[in-house]
Amino acid sequence: MNTEPATRSIPLVDLRAQQAEINDEVTQGLAEVFGNTSFIGGHQVADFERAYADFLGARHCLGASNGTDALELALRAAGIEAGDEVILPANTFIATAEAVCRIGAVPVLVDVDPEYLLIDPAAVADAVTERTRAIMPVHLYGQSAFIETLEPVAAAHDLAIIEDAAQAQGARRHGRAAGTIGLAAGTSFYPGKNLGAAGDAGAVITNDPALAERARILGAHGSAAKYEHDVVGFNARMDTVQAVVLNAKLTRLAGWNAQRRLAAERYAELLHKLPGVVVPRSAPGNEDVWHLYVIRVPERDRVLKTLNEAGIGAGIHYPYPLHLTKAFASLGRPAGSFPVSELAATRILSLPLYPHITAEIQEHVVNELAKALG
Ligand SMILES: *Cc1c(COP(=O)(O)O)cnc(C)c1O
Secondary structure, eight states: OOOOOSSOOBOSOOOHHHHHHHHHHHHHHHHHHHHHTOTBTOHHHHHHHHHHHHHHTOSEEEEESSHHHHHHHHHHHTTOOTTOEEEEESSSOTHHHHHHHHTTOEEEEEOBOTTTOOBOHHHHHHHOOTTEEEEOOBOGGGOOOOHHHHHHHHHHHTOEEEEEOTTOTTOEETTEETTSSSSEEEEEOOTTSSSOOSSOOEEEEESOHHHHHHHHHHTBTTEEETTEEOSOOOBOOOBHHHHHHHHHHHHHHHHHHHHHHHHHHHHHHHHTTSTTOBOOOOOTTEEOOOSSEEEEOTTHHHHHHHHHHTTBOOBOSOSSOGGGSSTTGGGOOOTTSSHHHHHHHTTEEEEOOOTTOOHHHHHHHHHHHHHHHO
Protein backbone atom coordinates (compact mmCIF):
# COMPACT_ATOMS: atom_id res chain seq x y z
CA MET A 1 0.00 0.00 0.00
CA ASN A 2 1.27 3.46 -0.83
CA THR A 3 1.32 5.53 2.34
CA GLU A 4 3.17 8.51 0.86
CA PRO A 5 1.08 11.65 1.24
CA ALA A 6 0.06 13.21 -2.06
CA THR A 7 2.20 16.23 -1.29
CA ARG A 8 5.23 16.07 0.87
CA SER A 9 5.50 18.89 3.36
CA ILE A 10 8.84 20.64 3.95
CA PRO A 11 8.68 23.44 6.54
CA LEU A 12 10.76 26.62 6.25
CA VAL A 13 12.37 25.75 9.58
CA ASP A 14 12.30 22.32 11.27
CA LEU A 15 13.53 22.42 14.87
CA ARG A 16 12.72 18.84 15.84
CA ALA A 17 16.18 17.42 15.23
CA GLN A 18 17.71 20.25 17.31
CA GLN A 19 15.29 19.47 20.10
CA ALA A 20 16.14 15.76 20.00
CA GLU A 21 19.85 16.56 20.44
CA ILE A 22 19.33 18.62 23.57
CA ASN A 23 16.30 16.87 25.05
CA ASP A 24 17.98 15.01 27.93
CA GLU A 25 20.02 18.02 28.97
CA VAL A 26 16.99 20.28 28.94
CA THR A 27 14.82 17.81 30.85
CA GLN A 28 17.47 17.61 33.57
CA GLY A 29 17.98 21.37 33.66
CA LEU A 30 14.26 22.07 33.88
CA ALA A 31 13.90 19.55 36.72
CA GLU A 32 16.46 21.58 38.65
CA VAL A 33 14.67 24.90 37.98
CA PHE A 34 11.28 23.52 38.94
CA GLY A 35 12.79 21.67 41.92
CA ASN A 36 14.16 24.82 43.50
CA THR A 37 11.59 27.16 41.84
CA SER A 38 14.32 29.58 40.73
CA PHE A 39 12.15 30.83 37.84
CA ILE A 40 13.59 34.35 37.82
CA GLY A 41 17.28 35.02 38.33
CA GLY A 42 18.43 31.41 38.52
CA HIS A 43 22.17 30.81 38.11
CA GLN A 44 21.49 29.45 34.61
CA VAL A 45 20.84 33.00 33.39
CA ALA A 46 24.21 34.28 34.61
CA ASP A 47 25.86 31.09 33.27
CA PHE A 48 24.36 31.78 29.87
CA GLU A 49 25.32 35.45 29.90
CA ARG A 50 28.97 34.52 30.59
CA ALA A 51 28.96 31.71 28.01
CA TYR A 52 27.36 33.80 25.26
CA ALA A 53 29.74 36.72 25.87
CA ASP A 54 32.65 34.26 25.60
CA PHE A 55 31.20 32.67 22.46
CA LEU A 56 31.16 36.07 20.75
CA GLY A 57 34.35 37.38 22.32
CA ALA A 58 32.45 40.24 24.00
CA ARG A 59 32.96 41.53 27.54
CA HIS A 60 29.32 41.69 28.62
CA CYS A 61 26.05 39.98 27.82
CA LEU A 62 22.73 40.69 29.53
CA GLY A 63 19.88 38.20 29.15
CA ALA A 64 16.60 39.83 28.12
CA SER A 65 12.95 38.94 27.61
CA ASN A 66 13.08 39.14 23.79
CA GLY A 67 15.03 40.76 20.98
CA THR A 68 12.91 43.89 20.71
CA ASP A 69 13.31 44.62 24.42
CA ALA A 70 17.05 43.94 24.09
CA LEU A 71 17.31 46.53 21.30
CA GLU A 72 15.34 49.03 23.38
CA LEU A 73 17.62 48.42 26.37
CA ALA A 74 20.72 48.86 24.20
CA LEU A 75 19.41 52.14 22.77
CA ARG A 76 18.37 53.53 26.15
CA ALA A 77 21.56 52.43 27.88
CA ALA A 78 23.50 54.15 25.07
CA GLY A 79 21.70 57.38 25.99
CA ILE A 80 19.35 57.61 23.00
CA GLU A 81 16.35 59.72 23.98
CA ALA A 82 13.00 60.95 22.74
CA GLY A 83 13.37 63.09 19.63
CA ASP A 84 16.76 61.67 18.65
CA GLU A 85 17.07 60.33 15.12
CA VAL A 86 18.28 56.78 14.57
CA ILE A 87 19.25 55.59 11.09
CA LEU A 88 18.28 52.05 10.08
CA PRO A 89 17.62 50.10 6.88
CA ALA A 90 14.18 50.00 5.21
CA ASN A 91 14.77 46.30 4.54
CA THR A 92 14.57 44.69 7.98
CA PHE A 93 12.16 43.06 10.39
CA ILE A 94 9.90 45.68 11.95
CA ALA A 95 11.33 45.18 15.46
CA THR A 96 14.44 47.23 14.63
CA ALA A 97 12.26 50.32 14.15
CA GLU A 98 9.82 49.45 16.94
CA ALA A 99 12.62 49.60 19.50
CA VAL A 100 13.45 53.12 18.33
CA CYS A 101 9.80 54.26 18.46
CA ARG A 102 9.20 52.82 21.91
CA ILE A 103 11.68 55.26 23.42
CA GLY A 104 10.21 58.16 21.49
CA ALA A 105 13.15 58.40 19.13
CA VAL A 106 12.63 58.75 15.37
CA PRO A 107 13.53 55.97 12.92
CA VAL A 108 15.17 57.41 9.79
CA LEU A 109 15.13 54.82 7.04
CA VAL A 110 17.78 54.36 4.37
CA ASP A 111 18.07 51.98 1.43
CA VAL A 112 20.21 48.84 1.18
CA ASP A 113 22.89 47.78 -1.30
CA PRO A 114 21.59 45.86 -4.34
CA GLU A 115 23.73 42.75 -3.95
CA TYR A 116 23.55 41.75 -0.27
CA LEU A 117 20.51 43.85 0.72
CA LEU A 118 22.39 45.23 3.75
CA ILE A 119 22.26 48.84 5.00
CA ASP A 120 23.99 51.08 2.44
CA PRO A 121 26.80 53.04 4.13
CA ALA A 122 26.67 55.84 1.52
CA ALA A 123 22.94 56.30 2.18
CA VAL A 124 23.65 56.44 5.91
CA ALA A 125 26.17 59.26 5.43
CA ASP A 126 23.56 61.20 3.40
CA ALA A 127 20.86 60.75 6.05
CA VAL A 128 22.83 62.22 8.96
CA THR A 129 21.35 65.42 10.43
CA GLU A 130 22.01 67.49 13.55
CA ARG A 131 19.56 65.30 15.43
CA THR A 132 21.08 61.95 14.47
CA ARG A 133 22.39 60.08 17.51
CA ALA A 134 22.75 56.47 16.35
CA ILE A 135 23.04 54.06 13.44
CA MET A 136 21.46 50.61 13.65
CA PRO A 137 23.03 48.26 11.13
CA VAL A 138 21.05 45.02 10.78
CA HIS A 139 23.09 41.87 10.16
CA LEU A 140 20.39 40.53 7.88
CA TYR A 141 19.89 36.89 6.83
CA GLY A 142 23.02 35.85 8.77
CA GLN A 143 25.45 38.24 7.04
CA SER A 144 27.40 40.95 8.82
CA ALA A 145 26.64 44.48 7.65
CA PHE A 146 29.55 46.57 6.27
CA ILE A 147 30.23 48.00 9.65
CA GLU A 148 33.81 49.14 9.02
CA THR A 149 32.40 51.55 6.42
CA LEU A 150 29.89 52.86 8.97
CA GLU A 151 32.50 53.37 11.68
CA PRO A 152 34.09 56.49 10.11
CA VAL A 153 30.61 58.00 9.55
CA ALA A 154 29.73 57.34 13.18
CA ALA A 155 33.05 58.72 14.39
CA ALA A 156 32.75 61.90 12.27
CA HIS A 157 29.32 62.74 13.72
CA ASP A 158 29.71 61.24 17.20
CA LEU A 159 27.00 58.61 16.60
CA ALA A 160 26.53 55.36 18.51
CA ILE A 161 26.45 52.16 16.46
CA ILE A 162 23.81 49.84 17.93
CA GLU A 163 23.83 46.55 16.04
CA ASP A 164 20.73 44.47 15.40
CA ALA A 165 22.38 41.05 15.62
CA ALA A 166 19.18 38.99 15.84
CA GLN A 167 19.88 37.10 12.61
CA ALA A 168 23.65 36.73 12.88
CA GLN A 169 24.58 34.66 15.93
CA GLY A 170 28.14 33.55 15.27
CA ALA A 171 28.58 35.52 12.03
CA ARG A 172 31.92 37.26 11.55
CA ARG A 173 33.25 40.05 9.35
CA HIS A 174 37.03 40.26 8.96
CA GLY A 175 37.19 38.07 12.07
CA ARG A 176 34.98 40.32 14.22
CA ALA A 177 31.78 38.77 15.58
CA ALA A 178 28.48 40.43 14.68
CA GLY A 179 27.16 42.08 17.82
CA THR A 180 30.59 42.95 19.27
CA ILE A 181 31.65 45.74 16.93
CA GLY A 182 29.42 48.68 17.77
CA LEU A 183 28.84 50.35 21.12
CA ALA A 184 26.18 47.73 21.90
CA ALA A 185 23.95 45.17 20.19
CA GLY A 186 20.61 43.53 20.70
CA THR A 187 19.92 39.96 19.67
CA SER A 188 16.88 37.70 19.70
CA PHE A 189 16.54 34.07 20.73
CA TYR A 190 13.10 33.68 19.16
CA PRO A 191 12.79 29.91 18.53
CA GLY A 192 13.52 30.13 14.80
CA LYS A 193 16.74 32.13 15.15
CA ASN A 194 20.11 30.35 14.82
CA LEU A 195 20.18 30.18 18.62
CA GLY A 196 16.57 29.80 19.68
CA ALA A 197 14.88 29.52 23.08
CA ALA A 198 11.69 27.61 23.91
CA GLY A 199 9.73 30.84 23.68
CA ASP A 200 10.81 34.47 23.74
CA ALA A 201 14.25 35.59 24.87
CA GLY A 202 17.00 37.98 23.80
CA ALA A 203 20.22 39.62 24.94
CA VAL A 204 22.15 42.87 25.00
CA ILE A 205 25.85 42.60 24.14
CA THR A 206 28.48 45.25 24.77
CA ASN A 207 32.13 45.75 25.63
CA ASP A 208 31.27 48.79 27.76
CA PRO A 209 30.86 47.89 31.45
CA ALA A 210 28.95 51.09 32.33
CA LEU A 211 26.50 50.58 29.46
CA ALA A 212 26.02 46.95 30.52
CA GLU A 213 25.21 48.07 34.06
CA ARG A 214 22.74 50.74 32.84
CA ALA A 215 21.00 48.16 30.65
CA ARG A 216 20.78 45.70 33.55
CA ILE A 217 19.20 48.34 35.80
CA LEU A 218 16.76 49.54 33.11
CA GLY A 219 15.61 45.99 32.43
CA ALA A 220 15.02 45.25 36.12
CA HIS A 221 12.50 48.00 36.96
CA GLY A 222 15.22 50.61 37.17
CA SER A 223 16.76 49.05 40.24
CA ALA A 224 20.23 47.79 41.05
CA ALA A 225 19.05 46.59 44.48
CA LYS A 226 15.54 45.36 45.20
CA TYR A 227 13.06 48.22 45.81
CA GLU A 228 15.72 50.90 45.21
CA HIS A 229 14.36 52.39 41.98
CA ASP A 230 16.80 54.94 40.56
CA VAL A 231 15.30 55.40 37.08
CA VAL A 232 12.03 54.45 35.40
CA GLY A 233 12.86 51.19 33.71
CA PHE A 234 10.73 48.23 32.75
CA ASN A 235 10.78 44.47 33.05
CA ALA A 236 12.96 42.88 30.39
CA ARG A 237 14.48 39.90 32.20
CA MET A 238 15.25 36.50 30.72
CA ASP A 239 13.44 33.58 32.38
CA THR A 240 15.61 30.87 33.94
CA VAL A 241 13.75 28.26 31.89
CA GLN A 242 14.89 29.94 28.66
CA ALA A 243 18.48 30.05 29.91
CA VAL A 244 18.41 26.27 30.44
CA VAL A 245 17.46 25.73 26.80
CA LEU A 246 19.93 28.33 25.52
CA ASN A 247 22.83 26.85 27.53
CA ALA A 248 22.15 23.45 25.99
CA LYS A 249 21.93 24.85 22.46
CA LEU A 250 24.88 27.24 22.74
CA THR A 251 27.40 24.39 23.03
CA ARG A 252 26.12 23.15 19.66
CA LEU A 253 25.68 26.47 17.88
CA ALA A 254 29.04 26.54 16.09
CA GLY A 255 28.37 23.06 14.71
CA TRP A 256 24.84 23.95 13.67
CA ASN A 257 26.08 27.09 11.94
CA ALA A 258 28.63 24.95 10.07
CA GLN A 259 25.79 22.65 8.98
CA ARG A 260 23.87 25.69 7.72
CA ARG A 261 26.93 26.78 5.75
CA LEU A 262 27.18 23.35 4.10
CA ALA A 263 23.48 23.43 3.26
CA ALA A 264 23.91 26.89 1.71
CA GLU A 265 26.79 25.59 -0.45
CA ARG A 266 24.64 22.67 -1.52
CA TYR A 267 21.80 24.99 -2.54
CA ALA A 268 24.22 27.17 -4.51
CA GLU A 269 25.40 24.11 -6.43
CA LEU A 270 21.87 22.87 -7.11
CA LEU A 271 20.53 26.29 -8.06
CA HIS A 272 23.18 27.55 -10.42
CA LYS A 273 21.62 25.63 -13.31
CA LEU A 274 18.26 27.35 -12.90
CA PRO A 275 17.97 30.31 -15.26
CA GLY A 276 16.74 33.58 -13.77
CA VAL A 277 17.51 32.65 -10.16
CA VAL A 278 19.80 35.01 -8.25
CA VAL A 279 21.73 32.93 -5.71
CA PRO A 280 22.93 34.61 -2.49
CA ARG A 281 26.69 34.92 -2.00
CA SER A 282 28.79 35.85 1.00
CA ALA A 283 30.33 39.31 0.77
CA PRO A 284 34.14 39.29 0.74
CA GLY A 285 35.35 39.32 4.37
CA ASN A 286 32.15 37.78 5.69
CA GLU A 287 31.66 34.46 7.40
CA ASP A 288 27.87 34.17 7.22
CA VAL A 289 25.66 31.96 9.37
CA TRP A 290 22.78 31.65 6.91
CA HIS A 291 19.87 32.48 9.18
CA LEU A 292 17.84 32.63 5.98
CA TYR A 293 18.58 31.46 2.45
CA VAL A 294 17.17 34.23 0.28
CA ILE A 295 17.18 33.84 -3.49
CA ARG A 296 15.63 36.22 -6.00
CA VAL A 297 13.31 34.98 -8.74
CA PRO A 298 11.15 36.45 -11.49
CA GLU A 299 7.36 36.24 -10.96
CA ARG A 300 8.00 35.69 -7.28
CA ASP A 301 4.36 35.68 -6.11
CA ARG A 302 3.36 33.03 -8.63
CA VAL A 303 6.47 30.93 -7.88
CA LEU A 304 5.89 31.18 -4.12
CA LYS A 305 2.26 30.13 -4.46
CA THR A 306 3.21 27.14 -6.62
CA LEU A 307 5.90 26.10 -4.15
CA ASN A 308 3.55 26.40 -1.19
CA GLU A 309 0.95 24.34 -3.02
CA ALA A 310 3.61 21.69 -3.58
CA GLY A 311 4.21 21.57 0.19
CA ILE A 312 7.42 23.62 0.22
CA GLY A 313 7.42 26.10 3.10
CA ALA A 314 9.13 28.92 1.23
CA GLY A 315 8.57 32.44 2.58
CA ILE A 316 9.37 36.14 2.13
CA HIS A 317 11.66 38.12 4.43
CA TYR A 318 10.15 40.65 4.21
CA PRO A 319 7.21 41.33 1.90
CA TYR A 320 7.10 45.07 2.73
CA PRO A 321 10.02 47.42 3.34
CA LEU A 322 9.24 49.27 6.58
CA HIS A 323 8.08 52.51 4.91
CA LEU A 324 5.41 50.57 2.99
CA THR A 325 3.90 48.98 6.12
CA LYS A 326 0.77 50.61 7.54
CA ALA A 327 2.54 50.88 10.89
CA PHE A 328 5.15 53.21 9.41
CA ALA A 329 3.06 55.08 6.86
CA SER A 330 3.38 57.99 9.32
CA LEU A 331 7.06 58.29 8.38
CA GLY A 332 5.80 59.87 5.18
CA ARG A 333 8.12 57.99 2.84
CA PRO A 334 6.02 57.04 -0.21
CA ALA A 335 6.66 54.20 -2.64
CA GLY A 336 9.74 55.06 -4.67
CA SER A 337 11.69 56.32 -1.64
CA PHE A 338 13.92 53.27 -1.34
CA PRO A 339 14.03 51.64 -4.78
CA VAL A 340 16.51 48.85 -3.97
CA SER A 341 14.50 47.63 -0.99
CA GLU A 342 11.26 47.98 -2.95
CA LEU A 343 12.47 46.02 -5.96
CA ALA A 344 14.00 43.33 -3.74
CA ALA A 345 10.70 42.92 -1.88
CA THR A 346 9.05 41.84 -5.14
CA ARG A 347 11.70 39.20 -5.98
CA ILE A 348 13.06 37.73 -2.73
CA LEU A 349 12.13 34.19 -1.74
CA SER A 350 13.42 32.31 1.32
CA LEU A 351 13.99 28.58 0.83
CA PRO A 352 13.79 26.10 3.73
CA LEU A 353 17.09 26.07 5.61
CA TYR A 354 17.99 24.72 9.04
CA PRO A 355 20.98 22.82 10.44
CA HIS A 356 19.56 19.32 9.95
CA ILE A 357 18.14 19.77 6.44
CA THR A 358 19.28 16.86 4.25
CA ALA A 359 20.69 16.86 0.73
CA GLU A 360 17.67 14.85 -0.31
CA ILE A 361 15.24 17.49 1.01
CA GLN A 362 17.23 20.25 -0.67
CA GLU A 363 17.13 18.39 -3.99
CA HIS A 364 13.37 18.01 -3.62
CA VAL A 365 13.02 21.75 -2.89
CA VAL A 366 15.09 22.69 -5.93
CA ASN A 367 13.19 20.25 -8.16
CA GLU A 368 9.91 21.82 -7.10
CA LEU A 369 11.37 25.28 -7.64
CA ALA A 370 12.48 24.30 -11.15
CA LYS A 371 8.94 23.12 -11.91
CA ALA A 372 7.45 26.31 -10.44
CA LEU A 373 9.74 28.46 -12.56
CA GLY A 374 8.41 26.53 -15.57
C1 LIG B 1 13.78 38.48 15.31
C2 LIG B 1 14.28 39.84 15.08
C3 LIG B 1 14.16 40.87 16.03
C4 LIG B 1 13.35 40.83 17.28
O1 LIG B 1 13.17 39.77 17.96
P1 LIG B 1 12.01 39.37 18.96
O2 LIG B 1 12.74 38.43 19.87
O3 LIG B 1 10.94 38.72 18.16
O4 LIG B 1 11.55 40.57 19.69
C5 LIG B 1 14.76 42.09 15.74
N1 LIG B 1 15.40 42.30 14.59
C6 LIG B 1 15.51 41.36 13.65
C7 LIG B 1 16.25 41.68 12.39
C8 LIG B 1 14.95 40.10 13.84
O5 LIG B 1 15.05 39.17 12.88
